[in-house]
Amino acid sequence: MEDKNVKLIVTENLRKTYIDNGMSVEALRGIDLTIHAGEFTAIVGPSGSGKTTLLNMISGLDRPTEGKVWLKDKLLSDMSGRELSDFRRDHIGFIFQAYNLIPVLTVIENVEYIMVLQKLVREERRRRVTDILDQLGMAGYGNRFPTRLSGGQQQRVAIARAMVSHPLMILADEPTANLDSKTGADLLTMMKQLNDRTGMAFIFSTHDPMIVERARRVIVIRDGLIHSDEDREGERIYRATSA
């Protein structure tokens, strides 16, 4: 388990400007943020506030227009595309709103995909897949294709895929948006337990009040700026709610 004082993500004056239909749109207008190991953080805000853009920046999926991002002490702008791919593969797990499993791969193959990229031996891969599917209540579904699973089951597989390679953090973009409230609540409980047990940081971009309610830290973003940053457990002081 990673030391909770380790800074996983540090951003400094993070800005991102898009050109949309010839118009310049400032999605992020200067974000300074630090996320530590083991956090269970919700980034909330209205649509278009910059939540997903922020997740893209801190995961290295996109590059900022201005400012800096450190991923575990490595400056993002110093990393090549290939290094970023490897960094994401080894240290970041992704959970998407629409699950986004590979439809032509079975549950087992989907879950072990990242470990295949990591070139782990087959026995180790299968051991980890079996363990994680078991933990997530998906044992017995290993040879099914995603299209033959319910939304909740697919999202469990997506969680398994994100976690199986033991990343430092899981980035989840609206993970409960396509699920009914009970399934969403169950999955959230499961993720919280995994967070407590493994020490993996969970960072959600969400509108879901249920996630906000359970998150230890809630960052509110509005118009590309951090509006508030609250640590529910009072371990750290981030920023008071701005006017």
Next chain:
Amino acid sequence: MNIHLKAAWRNIFRNKRRTFITGTAIALGLAALIFTDALVKGTTDSMINIATGSFSGQGQIHAAGFRETQEASRVIVGSDAVLARMAGDARIKAFTPRTLSFAMASSASEVSPALMIGVAPDSERKFSKIGEAVAEGNFFEAGARGANPQDIVIGAKLAETLQARLGDRLVLTAAQAGTDELAQEMFRVSGIFRFGMDEMDGGMVFVRLAKAQEMLNLNNGIHQIALTLTDSKAASNEADPLWKDYSHEGNEAVGWPVLFPQLKVVSSLAGFATAIIGVLLFGIIALGIINTLFMSVYERMFEFGVLRAVGTRPGGLRRLVVYEAGALGLLSCGLGIVLGFVVTFIICKTGLDYRGIEYMGLAFKDLLYPIMTVGQFIIYPIAVFIFTVLVGLYPAGYASKMSITKAMRRTL
């Protein structure tokens, strides 16, 4: 199995209809290529057989310079020894001696130029198909009173020109060897042949070898020995030692590529035509593959974005798309081989009827049969497969270079 290979193989079945259409197009292209090559080989082979098997032989021996000048005095040096040597040469399957001379043929009413060929009836009958082509009368068969030295066999078209019938008298006038004195001899039409080639039917007359030698004052000299080889492939090889072995003491021995340079051109033209058809077919195949793969890539933009997000390197994505192209190629080649085999096999059995059609001075007398070779079912499928994979590099490169965030925003 590699997970990308597995995914690629399954991906091509995600849109079965599209895969079926593209796969069938590629397969038809491959089948067409196999069939075209077989047909071109069959046509070329047939033309060579007509040219060499009907009368001329796969090779010929002459005195040096005879082919260019057609001078009657240029007879084969030491022809008896050459013939004796050929009789004991295992490389030579059959041969026949001839004299050749331009002559003027006169009937009671008409005159026409003709090529007078002196032949040894027995060996000529075995060697060429001229005997089989006799439509009226016979080819120097001995009658009740034995062989008639004044027998002449003429082409049907020449018979028409001369208004000559079987049994009519013809006078041949030719220049004698050495002296260029004109010699005349009267013959009686004992046979009329119909070969189907204007050049032969309208311009050749056959007389007995001894009579021709006497008329041309050749003693026992001959102008040509036509031959066929045990290994017919050697005939097309200008460097085969056999030609050198018989090209000495003022004689020259050459194979059909030298005798019929136009056939050599046909052969290379046929190869060129196959190549052009191949290029066109490959172009169509390429467009089909690019279209299919691009549609597939566009439909799965988000999926590719996810794959990149979770750590797949650009090269990994490129491999995935190339593997898909390979899988499509493999499937199509399998289908193309079966289609190509079935179509070509059926035509090989039934043949194509081009009988009577004359092309480059050669008339097809038999059904035309394509020639299937193992190479057609190995080289062309491999070429199509490699080509498919290479073409797949274009959409693969596109997929690997796209921005992850743009890909994940795009939906169709």
